[in-house]
Amino acid sequence: MVYSSTVVSKGRGRAVVTATGMNTEIGRVAAKLNESKDDDKTQLQKSMNRMYIALLIVSVLSVIIVLASVKFKVNYDVGMYAMTAALSVLPAGLTTVMTVTLVMGGKEMTSQKVVVRKLKVLETLGSVTNIFSDKTGTLTLAKMVVIRFWTLKEGYFYVTPNGLSPEGEVYRTSGIQTREDEEKTNQGELIDKTQISPDITSLIQCSALCNMSSIYRHELPETEDDWVSNGAPTEVALQVFAHKFNMGKPILEESGWELISEYHFDSTIKRMSTLYHSNQTDQNVVFTKGATERILPLCTHLSDSEKDQILQTVDILAAKGLRVMTLAYRKISTGKYDLGAYTREDAESDLDFLGLTGIYDPPRPESRQAVLEAHKAGIKVHMLTGDHEITATAIAKEINILNENTMSAETIRRLVMTGTQFDAMTSEQIDALEELPLVVARCSPETKVKMIEASERRHNVSAMTGDGVNDSPSLRIADVGIAMGKNGSDVAKQASDIILTDDNFATIIRAISEGRRIYQNVQRFLLYYWISLSSIAVVVLVCLAVRDPEGKSIAPLSTIAMLFLYVAITPPASALSIQPASKTIMLEPPRPPKESLFNREIILDTLVYGQSAAICFVISFFVPLYTIGNGVGGVNCDSNYVEGACDSLYRGRSSLVVAVTFIPLVIMIHCRSYREYEWNRDGLKKTLKSKTIMGTLVFDIICLLLFIYIPAAAVKGFRMLAITWEWGLVIGLTLFYIVFGEVYKMLKRRFLKPMTTTLVEINV
Numbered sequence: 001m002v003y004s005s006t007v008v009s010k011g012r013g014r015a016v017v018t019a020t021g022m023n024t025e026i027g028r029v030a031a032k033l034n035e036s037k038d039d040d041k042t043q044l045q046k047s048m049n050r051m052y053i054a055l056l057i058v059s060v061l062s063v064i065i066v067l068a069s070v071k072f073k074v075n076y077d078v079g080m081y082a083m084t085a086a087l088s089v090l091p092a093g094l095t096t097v098m099t100v101t102l103v104m105g106g107k108e109m110t111s112q113k114v115v116v117r118k119l120k121v122l123e124t125l126g127s128v129t130n131i132f133s134d135k136t137g138t139l140t141l142a143k144m145v146v147i148r149f150w151t152l153k154e155g156y157f158y159v160t161p162n163g164l165s166p167e168g169e170v171y172r173t174s175g176i177q178t179r180e181d182e183e184k185t186n187q188g189e190l191i192d193k194t195q196i197s198p199d200i201t202s203l204i205q206c207s208a209l210c211n212m213s214s215i216y217r218h219e220l221p222e223t224e225d226d227w228v229s230n231g232a233p234t235e236v237a238l239q240v241f242a243h244k245f246n247m248g249k250p251i252l253e254e255s256g257w258e259l260i261s262e263y264h265f266d267s268t269i270k271r272m273s274t275l276y277h278s279n280q281t282d283q284n285v286v287f288t289k290g291a292t293e294r295i296l297p298l299c300t301h302l303s304d305s306e307k308d309q310i311l312q313t314v315d316i317l318a319a320k321g322l323r324v325m326t327l328a329y330r331k332i333s334t335g336k337y338d339l340g341a342y343t344r345e346d347a348e349s350d351l352d353f354l355g356l357t358g359i360y361d362p363p364r365p366e367s368r369q370a371v372l373e374a375h376k377a378g379i380k381v382h383m384l385t386g387d388h389e390i391t392a393t394a395i396a397k398e399i400n401i402l403n404e405n406t407m408s409a410e411t412i413r414r415l416v417m418t419g420t421q422f423d424a425m426t427s428e429q430i431d432a433l434e435e436l437p438l439v440v441a442r443c444s445p446e447t448k449v450k451m452i453e454a455s456e457r458r459h460n461v462s463a464m465t466g467d468g469v470n471d472s473p474s475l476r477i478a479d480v481g482i483a484m485g486k487n488g489s490d491v492a493k494q495a496s497d498i499i500l501t502d503d504n505f506a507t508i509i510r511a512i513s514e515g516r517r518i519y520q521n522v523q524r525f526l527l528y529y530w531i532s533l534s535s536i537a538v539v540v541l542v543c544l545a546v547r548d549p550e551g552k553s554i555a556p557l558s559t560i561a562m563l564f565l566y567v568a569i570t571p572p573a574s575a576l577s578i579q580p581a582s583k584t585i586m587l588e589p590p591r592p593p594k595e596s597l598f599n600r601e602i603i604l605d606t607l608v609y610g611q612s613a614a615i616c617f618v619i620s621f622f623v624p625l626y627t628i629g630n631g632v633g634g635v636n637c638d639s640n641y642v643e644g645a646c647d648s649l650y651r652g653r654s655s656l657v658v659a660v661t662f663i664p665l666v667i668m669i670h671c672r673s674y675r676e677y678e679w680n681r682d683g684l685k686k687t688l689k690s691k692t693i694m695g696t697l698v699f700d701i702i703c704l705l706l707f708i709y710i711p712a713a714a715v716k717g718f719r720m721l722a723i724t725w726e727w728g729l730v731i732g733l734t735l736f737y738i739v740f741g742e743v744y745k746m747l748k749r750r751f752l753k754p755m756t757t758t759l760v761e762i763n764v
Contacts, residue, residue, distance in 0.1 A: 044123040044522065047597040048098075059086045062537065069544050069553050076639045081555035087562045089537045091529045097570065098522070101577035105518040113501045114511045115485065121497040123522070124479050125515020127461040127593045128379060130436075131508060132451055132478070134465050135385035135392065136233060137487055138505045139399055140361040144237035146207075148322060148358030150313055151199050152306060158188055159241065161360070164215055164227035166243030193245050201247075203354040206327040208242035208249045209257060210274045210287035211235045215243065234323065237359045238289075256280045263344045267444050267470060270294045270386070273348050284332040286347045291442065292356070292388070295326040299353040306353075313356060318390030321398060322358035329354055367399045370506035375400075378589035379512070382438050384448055389418050389441035396439045415439065419447040430454045445470035452478050461593045463508065465500075466492050479593075482508060509586075517581035519591065525576040526597060528671045530606045532569050532664045535613035539656070542618055546625070548632045554649060556621050558638065558719040561657050564707070568661050568700050572668035575692035579672060601674060601752070609670065612740055613663055616733040620659035624726050625652035638719055650721035654708050657720065658730045661700045663737055665693065670741040675749050679738050 062085040070078050106116040116122065136142050145161040156175060160168040171188030196204075213231025229236040242248050253259075256279035265272035271290025278285060288295060292314050296307060310326075317324050328351040374381050381401050385392050393416050396402040402412050417437040422430075423446065430436075436454060440447060448464065452474050455462045464471075464478035467488040472495035475481030483496035484503040493499055500507050536557075543556040557565070625631060625648050634645030641650070669678050669687060677683060687693055707713050707720065714720045 044519070044597070045120065051597070055089055055091065058089045058537075062086055062089060062541065065541065066544065066553065075552075075636070078552065080559050080638055081553055083559050084555045084557055084562050085537075085540045087559070087566075089533055091533055094526075094529055094573075097525055097573045097577055100574060101518060101522060101525070104578055105514060109498070109511060109514055112510045112514060113504070113507050114514075115499040115501060116497075117493075117499065118497045121480055122515050122518045124461065124497075124593075125463075125512050126519040127591045128463045128480060128512050128515075129460045129590045130380045130382060130455055130462045131374060132382045132384055132448065132455075132462060132464045132474075133505055133508070134467065134484075135383050135387065135395060136361060137467070137484065137503045138465055138500075139367045139383065140363050140395070142233045142361065142487070142503070144233040144323070144359045144361045146237050146241035146357050147360050148317055148320075149200075149203065149241075149355055150317070150358075151203065151355040152309070152353065153199055154197060157191075159244065164229055164236070164240055166215065166227070166240050166248065168244050170244070196245070199354065202329055203327055203357075204242050204245050204247045205252060205257075206287040206289060206329055206354055207238040207357065208247055208252055209259075209276055210272065210289045210327070211239050211242075211249060212262070213239045214249070215239055233361070234325065234359060238325065238357065241357065260284065263347065265290075267386075270442065271348070273344070275347060286330040286332065286351070288328045288330075288348055288351060289325055291386075292324060292326040293442075295328050295351070296353070298348055298351045299328055300350050302353055310353070310356070314388065315390050317356060317358040318388040319394055320358070321391060321394035322360055323387050323391055325357045325359060327354040327357065328352060363395060363399050364504060364506070366504070366506040370509045371400045373509050373586055374512075377509075377512070377586045380435075380438065382436065382440070382451070384440045384443040384451065386443060387441055389416060389439075392416070392439050392441040401438055416441070419443040423447055423450060427454070427457070431457055445474065448474035449477065459593070461590065463512075465505075465508070466496075467503075468492060471495075513581060513586050516585050516588075516591070517579075520582065520585065521577050521579050523597060523602065524579060524671050525573040527602055527605055528573055528576055528664070528668050529569075530602075531609040531613060531667050531671070534606060534610040535617060536565070536660060538611070538614035539617045539621065542614075543621070546632060548635050548637070550635050552635075554632050554637065556656055557653060557660075561653065561718045561720070564703065564718070565657070565660050568696070568703075569664045571692055571696040571699075572665055575690060575696075576668060576671055582673070601748075604752075605671075605674070608744055609667060609741065613667065613737065616663055616737055617656060617659050620726075620730055620733055621652045621656040623652075623729055624655045624723070625649060641715055641719070647721055650715070650719060651723050651726065653718070654714070654720040654723045655726040655730060657707075657718070658704055658723070658727070659733060661704060662730060662734050665697060665700075666734060666737050666741070668693070670745075673745075675745050677742055677745065679742055 063082045066082040066085045067074060067078070074082075102119040102122055105122045106119055109116050109122075133139060136144075143163065145163065147159050147161050149157050149159065154172070156173045158171045158173050160170075162168045170191050170193055172191055173188035211231075213229060213235035215227055215229045215236065218226050218228040229239075231239070239248060258277045258279060260275040260277055262275075263273040269290075271288055271294050273286055273288040276285050276287065277283070288298070292310070296302070296310065302310070314324050314326075330347075330349075330351045371381050383392060383396050383401050385395075387395070393402065393412070396416075397404060402415065404412070407415075415435070415438040417440050419440055419442045422437065422440055423444070430450075431454070436451065436458070440451065445468070448466070448471065452462055452464055456477075461479045463480040463482055464474050465482045465484065466472070466475045467484040469489050469491045472491050475483060475492060475495040475497075480498065481496040483493040483499045485493075485499045485501040486503045488496075488499070488503075498511060539556055544553045546554045546556070548554055627648075630648075632646070632649045634640070634642040634649075637646035637649050669683065672678050672683075672686075678686075707718050709722050714722065
């Protein structure tokens with residue numbers, strides 16, 4: 001049997017009334033989307049642009065320095081030297097490595113159930129300081145079930161939960177026990193569901209008919225019965241509740257209930273209504289459900305003491321973590337109903353209170369641990385929900401957004417607000433708060449936008465989750481907009497930066513961890529590039545002092561040799577771009593959003609590693625140059641090789657090319673960690689298992705042998721000669737550089753305060 005939900009009814013000559021103001025609501029959303037900022041440049045992109053401009057300026061200055069050293073008297077050799085100097089500071093291959101890093105990061109995100117719509121957001125994820133999350137379906141399972149209901153005359157009832165299956169016993173209870181006790185002992189008086197009072201009957205009818213959801217039994221291939229739902233989780237829970245009394249919507253409609261009109265749920269008034277006609281009694285009935293504070297003022301037949309009793313009961317149910325839904329109805333005189341003379345305000349007035357339902361949505365098992373991980377990573381988690389304030393507080397305590405062990409009762413009260421309270425505050429009042437509320441109940445889409453704007457004014461980096469059309473403005477203006485893949489609307493997905501395919505809060509934490517890893521790797525391979533290129537640039541400029549007999553400067557590397565070195569140093573950079581995350585990556589505070597790529601430690605590493613590498617390169621070039629002979633004996637050796645006169649220069653170049661090929665591999669291994677040893681047992685295992693490193697080493701050796709020992713390639717192409725004992729010199733320099741790097745890391749650990757491993761203490 002299929003239980004379906006009828007939205008439109010054409011019987012009895014009645015037209016269906018749709019929700020008013022739909023165009024206005026869409027217009028408001030569109031206006032906010034147009035007003036929202038969408039800055040295309042991230043901090044990393046801005047830093048990279050500044051870096052490229054600076055390197056271009058340095059490249060031009062290097063050319064000018066080379067030309068000025070010969071008083072701008074340019075020939076072929078000087079021109080090649082100037083080109084070599086220019087190339088030595090330009091990071092060829094950097095854009096390719098950066099693109100591959102982001103693409104691979106996006107691919108890894110996909111395996112973590114995150115679809116990345118904008119690659120640039122991978123950088124921003126590493127800086128997230130605040131997460132603003134929905135409750136239902138993100139922090140909870142969205143498997144709602146009614147386990148409580150209450151009426152003024154008959155008190156509390158407990159309904160045994162059974163998922164979507166419309167089966168379960170109903171007990172009359174004297175009060176509220178814990179869910180665990182009731183599920184184990186079924187305390188209370190078992191009632192006959194076929195013998196219920198008219199009040200409870202009307203409450204169940206309201207649950208079924210003021211409802212657009214449906215449930216049906218699905219026959220699985222293995223002949224196992226299962227129940228499937230369609231609709232909002234809250235409405236599904238109420239529909240299942242009604243089915244347990246054999247009064248589901250299809251059954252009631254078959255028995256003569258006919259839909260006249262529907263007044264859709266409106267987030268601003270937090271209620272919905274339906275108008276039905278009963279053919280059995282020939283009556284028109286308005287059924288209404290929604291937030292207690294929005295329904296109770298419409299119930300005009302309640303005394304003040306009854307209203308107080310209802311509000312007290314709402315607080316009791318909400319304190320158990322239940323979403324409380326208030327139900328009411330109104331019988332309208334029989335006869336033909338003139339829709340044109342009846343507005344929504346008229347229909348939703350003079351209501352009779354029916355009762356309360358308590359809906360439980362269990363938190364995801366992984367939510368509490370994910371929230372704890374966020375706190376350890378220095379990230380504050382805010383829960384924005386449409387639930388009652390007490391319900392939201394209870395769930396927040398359960399998943400540790402609010403921690404009763406570390407927070408006083410006064411602090412918890414201060415950190416919990418309703419959307420109405422928050423919206424009533426001015427920007428100045430919000431900015432004066434010690435911190436933004438961690439829980440906002442009865443939250444509207446406008447509240448979310450205001451929260452993001454307040455967070456931005458505090459210079460936070462915010463991630464916002466959303467699923468509805470009305471959430472799209474907050475998703476757009478957030479630094480990271482996160483849409484729900486299962487239950488999210490297409491508009492929300494289009495406004496987002498990433499989409500969670502499992503709608504799970506824990507996935508957000510994994511995405512942030514991946515974002516931090518990606519940024520960390522970007523810093524690693526940029527550091528590698530800066531060390532390698534700066535050291536080569538130093539060598540090129542230092543060698544301006546090397547002159548031929550006519551006093552002209554001699555380039556330490558030919559232009560074609562420089563191009564080969566670009567090829568040789570790029571694969572190690574790509575290996576750094578896919579390094580696994582460090583063990584402490586989620587124990588570190590968020591990276592400051594305005595932090596430059598050139599932080600103190602990066603600059604220090606560039607100078608120390610770069611200058612020490614430059615010294616090794618200079619030694620590898622100068623020792624052969626001045627050991628075999630007394631420097632450069634020939635004139636214009638690049639364009640006119642003279643055997644004997646140019647040999648020392650050509651062998652010095654060969655020695656330098658070998659050094660500039662091997663030592664960057666050592667630099668890359670040092671750059672895998674800023675402070676930890678990499679040339680120990682574990683590090684060597686990692687190195688030997690790296691296909692990129694070992695493949696690059698083999699490739700480089702083969703190329704060096706071909707380029708150095710084949711005369712045509714060596715002399716005419718690379719302007720080099722075969723070397724012998726120089727191999728020992730280069731290997732010695734490489735071993736020295738390995739030891740030097742490890743000693744430098746040891747000194748940093750001992751004397752330099754850590755830049756990124758200080759844990760952030762926050763009051764959670």
